[in-house]
């Protein structure tokens with residue numbers, strides 16, 4: 001499903017967070033171990049299964065604390081009953097070693113989608129893709145809400161690097177500035193225009209690069 005998993009580490013204090021562990025948990029553990037990083041934190045952008053299926057195994061292996069938007073705590077509890085889960089309302093700061101990660105509410109693809117900002121990078125889950133955005137036709141999805149979330153992301157500094165939840169675009173990452181200049185959903189001039197585009201029959205899909 002072309003999911004990305006990211007490890008965010010303080011390379012001095014050797015602490016690390018993992019974003020949306022769903023597949024290949026053993027590989028994520030190995031990659032962290034190779035670098036001497038201790039996984040203390042799991043950041044969940046939203047609770048679709050392809051973003052959380054590895055949370056229970058990751059918690060079992062590391063005891064990491066899990067963060068997710070408050071409105072999706074119950075869903076996550078069902079998938080990972082033993083996890084120490086913290087519900088986020090937005091604006092919280094999460095420490096990973098000496099790094100500070102800020103939670104930014106970005107609902108619309110799901111009811112309590114959350115993006116995570118750290119040192120000029122933003123992890124956007126399925127809210128913003130390279131050249132695209134998340135669907136709004138799953139339960140909890142809502143196009144006007146997604147529009148407002150995308151505006152919140154577009155307000156970040158232009159040089160902010162975007163790390164989406166899936167490898168759907170021409171490049172694995174981009175910047176907020178590039179998305180504002182080229183992403184058809186961010187080029188919309190109004191909520192009405194966006195909702196019509198997102199929910200229309202011919203909603204643009206990101207153009208995947210040739211492998």
Ligand SMILES: [Fe+2]
Pocket residue numbers: 046048109126
């Ligand atoms: Fe999703």
